[in-house]
Amino acid sequence: MAIVKVPDESRTITQPAEVKTFLTQHGIQFEPWGVERLGDSTAKLGSEEILKAYRPEIDRLKSDNGYVTADIINVTSATPNLDALLAKFDKEHRHADDEVRFTILGSGVFTIHDEKNKVVFEIQVSPGDLINVPAYTAHWFDLCKERTIQCIRLFKDPAGWSPIYTGTKVEEKYEPVCLGPASLNPTLTRRAP
Numbered sequence: 001m002a003i004v005k006v007p008d009e010s011r012t013i014t015q016p017a018e019v020k021t022f023l024t025q026h027g028i029q030f031e032p033w034g035v036e037r038l039g040d041s042t043a044k045l046g047s048e049e050i051l052k053a054y055r056p057e058i059d060r061l062k063s064d065n066g067y068v069t070a071d072i073i074n075v076t077s078a079t080p081n082l083d084a085l086l087a088k089f090d091k092e093h094r095h096a097d098d099e100v101r102f103t104i105l106g107s108g109v110f111t112i113h114d115e116k117n118k119v120v121f122e123i124q125v126s127p128g129d130l131i132n133v134p135a136y137t138a139h140w141f142d143l144c145k146e147r148t149i150q151c152i153r154l155f156k157d158p159a160g161w162s163p164i165y166t167g168t169k170v171e172e173k174y175e176p177v178c179l180g181p182a183s184l185n186p187t188l189t190r191r192a193p
């Protein structure tokens, strides 16, 4: 379940209804689709099986928001050129298209810069979370320490996913921290080896 943190207010929101309310207030669509329907062997499922399992939700978002394609992105610590890939998205940027992600495996942190309300907040996504970062929202992304994430993506136009950098370097003021099980130390992402 997604966790929201507002670093400048030292505030963490974990209660699902509060997470949804906060994100809605800041323009982020959030839906807890869950991963129960995938069973215990999610890692072995092919892309088509996963997309089929979420067909009703995918079709609804396509119909509501005009997305035309859905695919699966799969990133692991073994992904070639992973550091270069991550470096494209860990600086504040925007996209001409919505960034729609449903997390199947792994975790990561979307940091959102709500420029209208002058607040920066982090969304740590986990399996089962659907978020939609609307087009032109300033944001950046970091993986959690295990450096693994598998997501369904939806696009109006895949070309719209190219980052448009703001160049503000605001991300340098924030150190995203992934919360693991309570017994673990917080896991840093951007400076992971």
Ligand SMILES: [Fe+2]
Binding pocket: 089, 093, 094, 095, 099, 139, 140, 141, 163
């Ligand atoms: Fe992005």
